[in-house]
Amino acid sequence: MKRTLWSVAALIGLSILIFSLSRMLPGDPARMALGPRAPEYVVEELRVEMRLDQPLHIQYGYWASGVVRGDFGRSLMTRRAVSQDIRAYLPATIELVIFAATVQVIFGIALGVLSTMYNGRWVDNIIRIVAYLGIVTPAFVFGVIFLLIFGYLWPILPAAGRLSVEPAITGMTTVDSLLKGDFSSFFRAISHFILPGTALAMNGVAQLARVTRSSMVDNLKSDYVDMAFSQGLNESKIMFKYLLRPSLIPSVSMMAMQFAILFSNAFLVELIFNWPGLSRYGVNAMLYKDFNAIIAVVLVLGIVFIIANILADTIIALLDPRIRLQAGKGA
Amino acid sequence: MGKEVILSVKNLNVNYRVYEGTMKVIDGLNLTVNMGEKVGLVGETGCGKTSTLKSILRIMPQNCIYSGEIYFEGNDMMKMKSDKMRNMRRRNISMIFQDPTSALNPVFTIRDQLYSVIRNSIPERKARNKREVEKIAEKALKEVYLADPQRVLAGYPFQLSGGMRQRVCIAMALATNKDLLLADEPGTSLDVTIQDQVLRLIDELVAEKGLSVLLVSHSLGVVREMTDRIYVMYGGNMVESGPTKELFKEPLHPYTVALLDCVPKLTGEGIRATISGEMVDYLNPSKGCRFAPRCKKALNICHSTKPIQNTVGSSGHWVACHLYE
Numbered sequence: 001m002k003r004t005l006w007s008v009a010a011l012i013g014l015s016i017l018i019f020s021l022s023r024m025l026p027g028d029p030a031r032m033a034l035g036p037r038a039p040e041y042v043v044e045e046l047r048v049e050m051r052l053d054q055p056l057h058i059q060y061g062y063w064a065s066g067v068v069r070g071d072f073g074r075s076l077m078t079r080r081a082v083s084q085d086i087r088a089y090l091p092a093t094i095e096l097v098i099f100a101a102t103v104q105v106i107f108g109i110a111l112g113v114l115s116t117m118y119n120g121r122w123v124d125n126i127i128r129i130v131a132y133l134g135i136v137t138p139a140f141v142f143g144v145i146f147l148l149i150f151g152y153l154w155p156i157l158p159a160a161g162r163l164s165v166e167p168a169i170t171g172m173t174t175v176d177s178l179l180k181g182d183f184s185s186f187f188r189a190i191s192h193f194i195l196p197g198t199a200l201a202m203n204g205v206a207q208l209a210r211v212t213r214s215s216m217v218d219n220l221k222s223d224y225v226d227m228a229f230s231q232g233l234n235e236s237k238i239m240f241k242y243l244l245r246p247s248l249i250p251s252v253s254m255m256a257m258q259f260a261i262l263f264s265n266a267f268l269v270e271l272i273f274n275w276p277g278l279s280r281y282g283v284n285a286m287l288y289k290d291f292n293a294i295i296a297v298v299l300v301l302g303i304v305f306i307i308a309n310i311l312a313d314t315i316i317a318l319l320d321p322r323i324r325l326q327a328g329k330g331a
Numbered sequence: 332m333g334k335e336v337i338l339s340v341k342n343l344n345v346n347y348r349v350y351e352g353t354m355k356v357i358d359g360l361n362l363t364v365n366m367g368e369k370v371g372l373v374g375e376t377g378c379g380k381t382s383t384l385k386s387i388l389r390i391m392p393q394n395c396i397y398s399g400e401i402y403f404e405g406n407d408m409m410k411m412k413s414d415k416m417r418n419m420r421r422r423n424i425s426m427i428f429q430d431p432t433s434a435l436n437p438v439f440t441i442r443d444q445l446y447s448v449i450r451n452s453i454p455e456r457k458a459r460n461k462r463e464v465e466k467i468a469e470k471a472l473k474e475v476y477l478a479d480p481q482r483v484l485a486g487y488p489f490q491l492s493g494g495m496r497q498r499v500c501i502a503m504a505l506a507t508n509k510d511l512l513l514a515d516e517p518g519t520s521l522d523v524t525i526q527d528q529v530l531r532l533i534d535e536l537v538a539e540k541g542l543s544v545l546l547v548s549h550s551l552g553v554v555r556e557m558t559d560r561i562y563v564m565y566g567g568n569m570v571e572s573g574p575t576k577e578l579f580k581e582p583l584h585p586y587t588v589a590l591l592d593c594v595p596k597l598t599g600e601g602i603r604a605t606i607s608g609e610m611v612d613y614l615n616p617s618k619g620c621r622f623a624p625r626c627k628k629a630l631n632i633c634h635s636t637k638p639i640q641n642t643v644g645s646s647g648h649w650v651a652c653h654l655y656e
Contacts, residue, residue, distance in 0.1 A: 120393055223429075224433060230390050230426045233448070234451075242439065319438060321437075325490070
C-alpha cells in the first residue's frame with residue numbers, strides 16, 4: 001500500500017521532469033511538424049493550438065488533466081492520438097521483452113548453476129569467458145550476427161517483422177493466437193521472436209549467469225551447505241534446493257534492473273529486425289521532437305519499471321522469509 | 332588397547348592451495364576413537380581441529396588436498412566411492428557444527444530441514460510415510476528439550492534463539508541412530524550458561540544412545556568434564572595424548588603445560604600466563620617440532636628434527652617431544 005503511493009508519487013515526479021525537459025529543448029516543435037516551407041501564420045496557429053504560447057505550469061495542467069482521461073495528446077509524427085499509437089506499438093515490445101526476459105531467466109540461471117557445479121574446472125572457465133564476451137557485446141551486434149547467420153547464410157528462422165494475428169485482441173501475437181486456439185500461428189509467432197528476442201537477451205543472460213554463479217560459489221562455502229553435505233543429502237538436492245534458493249536473491253534484484261535495460265536496448269534490435277515496437281517509436285519521437293509521444297513513452301516505461309521492481313520485491317520476499325516476515329510485522 | 336576401534340585416522344595430511352602457495356595444515360596426524368569412547372581434541376583456534384573433522388566426513392573445500400587413511404569400523408573411507416561415502420554420512424556419522432546460526436539454512440523452515448535429514452537416513456519405505464517422519468522429528472526435538480516442537484518446526488532459523496538453534500542442530504544430528512558423533516566446539520558461539528546446558532545435553536544424549544564421540548574444543552574445562560581421553564593438537568600435529576584424568580594431573584608437553592597455565596583459576600590470581608609468540612606459519616612450517624619457535628624449553632634438535640611419540644607409563648599416555656626421549 002505504502003509502495004503504491006510512493007510509485008504514484010514517483011510517476012508524477014517523472015512526468016513533471018520529462019514534461020519540463022521536453023519543453024526546454026531548443027527548437028520549435030510546431031515548425032518541425034509543419035516543415036520549413038509552411039507559412040509563419042500557420043505555424044503560429046499550431047503553436048496556439050498546442051498551447052505552446054502559455055506558461056509551462058498551465059501547459060502541464062492541461063496535459064495532466066488529459067492524461068488522467070487517457071488522452072496523451074496528438075502525435076506530431078503520426079498525426080494520430082498518442083494513446084492510439086501506444087496501444088499499437090506497446091504490445092509488440094512487451095511481448096519481445098518478456099520473451100527476452102524469459103530467455104534470460106532460464107539460460108542465465110542454468111548457466112550460473114552449471115558454472116557452480118563445475119566450479120574451477122573447464123566448463124566453468126568457458127562459461128565465464130563467454131559471459132564476459134556476452135556482457136561487452138551490445139545487443140545490436142548480436143542482432144546483426146544472428147541476422148547474418150540465420151537470416152542469410154542458413155535461413156531457418158524468420159529474420160524480420162512480426163506475425164500479425166487477426167483479430168488483435170490484446171495486440172500480443174502469442175496471446176491472441178492462443179485465445180483463438182490457433183496453435184500453428186502461435187508457434188509461428190514464437191518463431192518470429194527467437195532471433196530478436198535472443199539477441200536482446202544475450203547481455204542479460206551473461207550478467208545473470210555471472211551474478212548467479214558468484215552468489216552460489218559464495219554460499220557454497222557456507223556452513224549450511226557443509227552441514228547439508230555432512231548429513232549425506234544428495235548433491236543435486238543440495239545444489240538446486242538448499243544452495244540455489246538463498247543464492248537467487250541478488251539475481252532477482254538484477255533481473256528487475258535488466259527489465260528496464262531491455263526496453264532501452266530493444267530500440268536497436270527493433271530497428272534491425274524491423275519490429276514494430278514502442279522503443280523504435282519512442283526514439284523516432286525524440287528525433288522528431290514529438291513532445292506528446294516522448295512524454296507518453298517515458299511514462300509508460302516508468303510504469304513498467306515500477307511494476308518490474310514491485311514484482312522483484314515480491315519474488316525476493318517469497319524466496320527469503322527474513323524479508324517476508326519482518327516486513328509483515330512492520331505493516 | 333583391547334577395545335574395539337570405531338574410528339582410526341592414520342597419517343592424515345591436509346594441505347590448502349592458496350594464492351601464496353600451499354598451506355601444510357595437518358601433517359601426519361594419527362587418531363583413534365574406540366567404540367563407546369568419548370575423545371577430546373584440544374588446541375587453539377586455527378590448529379586444524381575443524382579440518383580434521385571435515386576430512387573425516389570428506390566435506391573439505393575445493394582448494395584442499397588431503398591424503399592418509401581414515402578407517403571407520405575397518406573400512407577406509409578415503410578410498411570409498413562418493414555414493415558409499417554418502418551412505419556413511421547418512422547412517423553412521425553425524426556432525427554438530429560450531430555455529431548453529433550459520434549451520435542452518437536461513438531460507439527454509441526447521442521442518443523442511445529436519446524432515447529432509449530424517450527422510451534421508453531412514454529406510455526408504457519408512458521415509459515415504461509422513462506420519463513416521465513427523466513422529467521421529469517430534470521425538471528428536473523433545474529429546475533436546477524443545478518444549479513446543481510444532482512451533483519450532485514451523486519456524487525459520489532466524490525466529491529461534493541461539494540456544495534453540497543449537498538444540499535443533501543437535502536434534503538433526505541425533506534424530507536417527509548413528510554410531511559416531513563429531514562435535515565441533517558445540518556452543519562456542521553461545522553465552523556461557525547456554526553453552527553449559529548444550530554440552531550437558533549432548534553428554535546425556537550420547538550416554539543414552541551409546542554413541543562414540545570425537546569432541547573438538549579449545550576449552551580445556553569442557554573436554555575435562557566430557558571426555559575419557561584427550562588429544563592435544565598444535566599447529567596440525569598431535570603433541571600429546573592420554574586419559575583425561577592423567578593428562579590433567581601430569582601434563583608433559585610444554586604446550587600442554589602452557590595451555591593449562593592459561594586457564595584462569597578461581598583463586599583470584601586472574602589470568603596466570605599466556606603463550607607468547609605467533610601461530611604456526613603454515614606456508615613455511617619449521618622442519619622440526621612446530622611448537623619449537625614458541626617453546627621455552629626448546630633444544631637445538633627441536634628446530635631441525637620432528638619428535639616421535641614417546642610412551643609414558645602404561646595407560647596409553649604419550650607425548651611427542653624431544654625432552655622425553
